[in-house]
Amino acid sequence: xxxxxxxxxxxxxxxxxxxxxxxxxxxxxxxxxxxxxxxxxxxxxxxxxxxxxxxxxxxxxxxxxxxxxxxxxxxxxxxxxxxxxxxxxxxxxxxxxxxxxxxxxxxxxxxxxxxxxxxxxxxxxxxxxxxxxxxxxxxxxxxxxxxxxxxxxxxxxxxxxxxxxxxxxxxxxxxxxxxxxxx
Numbered sequence: 001x002x003x004x005x006x007x008x009x010x011x012x013x014x015x016x017x018x019x020x021x022x023x024x025x026x027x028x029x030x031x032x033x034x035x036x037x038x039x040x041x042x043x044x045x046x047x048x049x050x051x052x053x054x055x056x057x058x059x060x061x062x063x064x065x066x067x068x069x070x071x072x073x074x075x076x077x078x079x080x081x082x083x084x085x086x087x088x089x090x091x092x093x094x095x096x097x098x099x100x101x102x103x104x105x106x107x108x109x110x111x112x113x114x115x116x117x118x119x120x121x122x123x124x125x126x127x128x129x130x131x132x133x134x135x136x137x138x139x140x141x142x143x144x145x146x147x148x149x150x151x152x153x154x155x156x157x158x159x160x161x162x163x164x165x166x167x168x169x170x171x172x173x174x175x176x177x178x179x180x181x182x183x
Contacts, residue, residue, distance in 0.1 A: 001107070005038040005056070007161040014103070014168035016040070016056040017072075019065065021084045021109060024077055028061040045072050059086060066093035084113055091117025095124040102126030103167060107157065109141035118150040127167070129153045129160055 001018060008016070022028055028044075034056065035042040042056040043049070045065060049057060049072040059065050063074045064086050077086070087106070091114060094102045104121045106114045108131060118128045130151040133139040145151050153163055 001034060002037045003157060004107070004161050005034055005040075007158070007165070008038065008040075009165050009169070010039040011054065011170060012165070012168040013053055013170050015051045015053050017045070017051070017059070017065070017067075017090065018056065019059045019086050019090055021086065021113070022061050024062040024079075026061055028058070030058045031056075034058065045074065047074050048072070059090075064089045066090060067097045068093060069097065083111065085116075087114035088117035092120045095120030095122075095126060098124075098126060100125035103129060103164065105129045105160070105164070106141055106145050107131045108136035108138045110138045111140055112144040114141060115144045115148055115150065118145060118148075122150060127152045129155070129164060131160060132156050 018030065018034070020030060031042045031044045038056060040054055040056050042058065044060055045057040051057065051067065051070050051072060057072065060074065062077050064077050066073045066089060091104050094104065102121045102124065103126060104114070104118055121128055128145065128151050130142045130145045130153065132154050133143040133146060135156040136142050146154055153160065155163060
């Protein structure tokens with residue numbers, strides 16, 4: 001994530017919400033670890049947080065998060081959820097809230113989290129970007145996205161960030177119509 005933040009333009013037309021799979025009892029300090037790699041302000045997300053362009057929001061430990069009307073909502077991660085679905089839960093809310101302005105990004109990771117939620121982003125006209133599986137440290141999450149045909153862009157991280165930077169430049173307004181695969 002550090003290399004992604006380092007490459008993103010300071011002035012852009014997007015907010016960045018980072019959802020990592022953390023052990024429920026692990027105290028996250030992600031916002032402190034990531035802040036030195038971007039000129040954007042990095043915040044630990046909190047209930048009813050208004051999402052603004054040019055800011056980075058990090059999911060706190062032991063939580064899931066949704067977005068509605070441009071505001072973040074946090075819920076306790078349920079103990080019975082052995083499999084972490086934090087990305088799917090967020091993507092499922094992101095599609096209807098942001099519609100064609102939604103850009104979901106899946107990088108390295110184990111499992112299939114994000115796959116089901118990506119369908120919501122697609123259904124509402126948004127874009128899904130995925131790290132090319134053969135470049136990921138853990139390829140099962142990116143591979144699941146690609147296997148289900150849910151990726152508009154499948155690229156190594158550096159090219160993924162360059163493409164994202166083009167999509168979020170201040171002049172960019174309409175993401176609809178971006179429905180092709182780049183590998």
